[in-house]
Amino acid sequence: MFNLLRMDLYRIKRSKSLPICLGILFFAAISIFTLLWLLAVPEGQVIALKIGMMTPDDKKTASTILNDIDILTLFRQISLDGGLYSVILGIWVMLFLCSDYQNGFIKNIMALYSNRWLYLGSKLLAVGIVDLCYLVFHFGFTLLLNYLFGTIVPYTKIKDVLFYLAWAWLLTMAFSALIILICICTRSIAAGSFGAILLGSGLIVVPIYQIMHLLHLGEWLKYSIYFSLSYGPNQYTSLQDLQVFIVGTVFLVLYSTAAGILLKKQDI
Numbered sequence: 001m002f003n004l005l006r007m008d009l010y011r012i013k014r015s016k017s018l019p020i021c022l023g024i025l026f027f028a029a030i031s032i033f034t035l036l037w038l039l040a041v042p043e044g045q046v047i048a049l050k051i052g053m054m055t056p057d058d059k060k061t062a063s064t065i066l067n068d069i070d071i072l073t074l075f076r077q078i079s080l081d082g083g084l085y086s087v088i089l090g091i092w093v094m095l096f097l098c099s100d101y102q103n104g105f106i107k108n109i110m111a112l113y114s115n116r117w118l119y120l121g122s123k124l125l126a127v128g129i130v131d132l133c134y135l136v137f138h139f140g141f142t143l144l145l146n147y148l149f150g151t152i153v154p155y156t157k158i159k160d161v162l163f164y165l166a167w168a169w170l171l172t173m174a175f176s177a178l179i180i181l182i183c184i185c186t187r188s189i190a191a192g193s194f195g196a197i198l199l200g201s202g203l204i205v206v207p208i209y210q211i212m213h214l215l216h217l218g219e220w221l222k223y224s225i226y227f228s229l230s231y232g233p234n235q236y237t238s239l240q241d242l243q244v245f246i247v248g249t250v251f252l253v254l255y256s257t258a259a260g261i262l263l264k265k266q267d268i
Helices: 002-013 015-039 042-051 057-061 073-082 084-102 105-112 116-148 158-187 188-200 205-214 219-223 225-231 239-265
Strands: none
Touching: 002 084, 002 116, 002 205, 015 042, 015 073, 015 084, 015 116, 042 219, 057 116, 073 084, 073 116, 073 158, 084 105, 084 116, 084 158, 084 188, 084 225, 105 116, 116 158, 116 239, 158 188, 158 225, 158 239, 188 225, 219 225, 225 239
16 A cells, blocks of 8 residues: 555656645635735725725724634635635545546556555545645645734634644545545546535535524534534534544545445446
8 A cells, every 4th residue: 555655645746736726725815814914904904995995984894804813713714614625625636536547547556456445545645645734834824924914813822723733634534535435436527526616615515504404404414524624613622622523533434435345346
């Protein structure tokens, strides 16, 4: 499996999709910080007034938009709470996995490794490494922007940051396993793309929750990956905050097992 992992990491290093997807996350962070600087920082408000972005009456109200927001909360609102990070990561996972089917590389791998669980394991490990790097680099870039823009929001305790990144990584890994399952099932770039966008952004889960909530049957959807990422805790305060780890672990094992079983049954 580690030979496969080494090959995967070499391919990832040479791929264009890896920096492009990370660049999209960086661009989103720059856009949000620029907007917040124009709306909530006095120096930025001067420019916003000149270009007609806001009126003098809006100035006082806009100054309060950063109340009770720290760097971790802002980082969540930029990407993870709304599903942007899941969508971008899901698209990268789709490109990474489907490329094996598109160029026939998977046939060569299966000819050398009869145990298909090794193939799946190497993919999950490679995705886990990229996912962790994305989270760390994205948060680090958010810290850098906050410094460059004059510390417009206060910093967060390191223990709270580590706690959040730990369960966010586990949940996004579970989402990645779901995208891998979709790609193995369909062998289609289109299906993987639609899955990443519709499931990662909540375009499927949120309407279903609203309908089920009207029937008083929607509570179980709060344990979905999307809602767990959107409403999970910023810091550890009680044992209930560990629920996100359980949700992530269950879905990761479930989707990985289903993908492995399906892969074993496929004729490649």
